[in-house]
Amino acid sequence: MPILLRCHKGIGPNVTGTALVATDNFSARYDLDRKRGVFSRPNHKLFGQSYVDRILVFDTAKGGVATAWMLHEMVARGTVPRALIFNRVNPILAQGAAFGAIALVDRFDGDVTRIFRTGDDLRVDPTAGRVEILNRDE
Amino acid sequence: MRLTEEEQAMLAGELGEPRRWAIGHQIAVGEFFDAEDFVPVSHAHIMADTESLGEAGVRFLQGLAAAPEAERRVRVPTITDPRGIDFATYRRLGQTPEMAALEQRAIEALRAFSVLMTDTCINYQTIIAPIRGEHIAYGDTGVVIYSNSVLGARSNFEGGPSALAAALTGRAPRYGYHLDACRRGTRRFRLIASPGELSEWGALGGIIGESCGSYWEVPVIEGVETPPDGDALKHFGTALASFGSVALFHMPGITAEAPGFAGPPPVATDIGPAEIEAFIARYAAPDDKLDVVVLTAPQLSLFEIAAVARVLDGRRVHPETTVIVGTSPEIKHAADRMGLTSRIEASGAIVTQGICFYQSYAREMAEANGWTRLMTNSAKLANIIGGYGYRPTLASLERCIASAVAGRVL
Numbered sequence: 001m002p003i004l005l006r007c008h009k010g011i012g013p014n015v016t017g018t019a020l021v022a023t024d025n026f027s028a029r030y031d032l033d034r035k036r037g038v039f040s041r042p043n044h045k046l047f048g049q050s051y052v053d054r055i056l057v058f059d060t061a062k063g064g065v066a067t068a069w070m071l072h073e074m075v076a077r078g079t080v081p082r083a084l085i086f087n088r089v090n091p092i093l094a095q096g097a098a099f100g101a102i103a104l105v106d107r108f109d110g111d112v113t114r115i116f117r118t119g120d121d122l123r124v125d126p127t128a129g130r131v132e133i134l135n136r137d138e
Numbered sequence: 139m140r141l142t143e144e145e146q147a148m149l150a151g152e153l154g155e156p157r158r159w160a161i162g163h164q165i166a167v168g169e170f171f172d173a174e175d176f177v178p179v180s181h182a183h184i185m186a187d188t189e190s191l192g193e194a195g196v197r198f199l200q201g202l203a204a205a206p207e208a209e210r211r212v213r214v215p216t217i218t219d220p221r222g223i224d225f226a227t228y229r230r231l232g233q234t235p236e237m238a239a240l241e242q243r244a245i246e247a248l249r250a251f252s253v254l255m256t257d258t259c260i261n262y263q264t265i266i267a268p269i270r271g272e273h274i275a276y277g278d279t280g281v282v283i284y285s286n287s288v289l290g291a292r293s294n295f296e297g298g299p300s301a302l303a304a305a306l307t308g309r310a311p312r313y314g315y316h317l318d319a320c321r322r323g324t325r326r327f328r329l330i331a332s333p334g335e336l337s338e339w340g341a342l343g344g345i346i347g348e349s350c351g352s353y354w355e356v357p358v359i360e361g362v363e364t365p366p367d368g369d370a371l372k373h374f375g376t377a378l379a380s381f382g383s384v385a386l387f388h389m390p391g392i393t394a395e396a397p398g399f400a401g402p403p404p405v406a407t408d409i410g411p412a413e414i415e416a417f418i419a420r421y422a423a424p425d426d427k428l429d430v431v432v433l434t435a436p437q438l439s440l441f442e443i444a445a446v447a448r449v450l451d452g453r454r455v456h457p458e459t460t461v462i463v464g465t466s467p468e469i470k471h472a473a474d475r476m477g478l479t480s481r482i483e484a485s486g487a488i489v490t491q492g493i494c495f496y497q498s499y500a501r502e503m504a505e506a507n508g509w510t511r512l513m514t515n516s517a518k519l520a521n522i523i524g525g526y527g528y529r530p531t532l533a534s535l536e537r538c539i540a541s542a543v544a545g546r547v548l
Binding site: 008009010011025029030031032033040041042043044059060061062063064065066067068069070072073075076077088089090091092094095096098099104 | 297353354
């Protein structure tokens with residue numbers, strides 16, 4: 001029986017994928033090598049790991065406005081996360097998700113970096129404001 | 139969202155494809171943040187460097203720019219943030235003709251919308267300063283936080299696509315810092331002693347930014363007894379926005395508004411010289427070979443350029459170190475006219491205009507030039523640049539220049 005979680009209505013298409021979770025924040029400009037598709041900021045908790053096609057789960061967004069263009073550019077490059085899940089995002093992430101047509105949700109009851117675990121298989125439905133964990137029941 | 143008749147016409151495509159795309163994008167973002175309607179804006183400021191845009195972003199701009207002139211013309215005065223390439227210096231910095239060609243295409247597309255290519259992140263110092271209460275749609279976090287806080291204007295962080303959308307519709311979704319309710323203080327800090335150097339003001343912004351860590355927190359900083367100058371608050375605000383994604387702060391008695399706290403006043407966190415010193419010490423690398431000194435982010439004001447010229451007078455940059463001094467086209471022209479550029483470049487330093495280093499293919503520049511150790515007096519740059527493969531050191535202007543002359547971090 002999948003675990004069903006509710007959140008605020010999000011942006012972007014319905015997707016399924018595997019979660020990559022960190023108690024850290026996110027900016028495409030500050031944290032990523034977008035050519036290699038990995039986290040490149042040395043003090044990021046996911047340093048060296050690939051983000052491509054993963055559902056990234058973080059606390060919030062970092063400074064910087066570049067992510068609004070960069071998600072769209074990453075789609076064209078084929079080095080883009082499958083979806084983004086946050087506790088609460090800033091406008092830039094929402095603008096970037098809307099422009100790049102990437103699934104984005106936030107505002108759950110509880111801390112998303114504790115609710116979700118790396119390796120969880122997730123189904124994200126932004127329009128309905130719901131996320132299902134498909135591969136565990138507790 | 140409630141839409142006026144004109145907004146409904148835009149959404150139906152009756153005013154052309156650019157405005158249909160723009161209002162559709164703004165509605166998606168507005169509904170995400172529970173905006174009830176739109177608010178007219180008087181200016182827009184677009185961040186559109188080609189490193190962020192990429193080929194895909196430039197093609198998007200060119201596609202919209204192909205619409206008839208009446209359909210693509212922006213509705214409010216619209217200016218630009220720094221570009222990716224300074225055509226006068228890009229070869230010396232190790233950037234490529236392919237990058238310059240992409241930049242040229244982006245410029246032509248933006249001009250087709252009647253965007254004014256100011257290429258600056260200090261437009262509040264050089265183009266026009268927004269007025270208290272004025273609703274605007276600005277990109278660049280440093281521009282937004284200064285305009286909101288020091289000047290009392292009202293903007294959210296509008297990334298490139300959203301700022302372009304606001305320019306095309308003449309409005310922005312009314313949420314966040316357009317609303318009184320979001321502008322009250324949520325965190326409280328007390329300054330024990332005011333910083334002196336701009337690098338220390340940046341460090342203070344970094345400390346408070348890391349503590350806040352959210353766009354939706356509004357720090358109130360008490361204990362600032364003497365008004366800092368605009369460059370100090372520029373470095374403070376840009377670092378606060380960079381480290382914390384913060385878009386608004388208040389310094390009672392100094393900044394434009396004093397709206398109080400959202401609830402009972404929170405307990406104040408004290409910050410003094412020891413905290414600032416410890417913050418800067420995180421970036422220390424004594425005696426490391428120094429590859430590049432970068433003085434920008436934000437672009438330098440005329441007063442900062444004059445200070446750089448004064449510190450460099452009669453000195454020679456070490457042959458294995460590059461010094462880059464970045465400013466806006468307006469200030470560059472002034473510096474040329476006043477003899478400041480030639481004084482700076484006599485030392486071997488490079489003065490750039492219209493770029494801001496980290497927005498200019500920083501990773502490719504590092505690879506082309508073999509740069510790793512970077513020194514700067516900008517806390518914002520020290521925060522950003524690690525992800526591009528640099529090891530940053532934060533220090534005062536004087537120490538940056540002395541290190542550049544020595545070729546190693548002093």
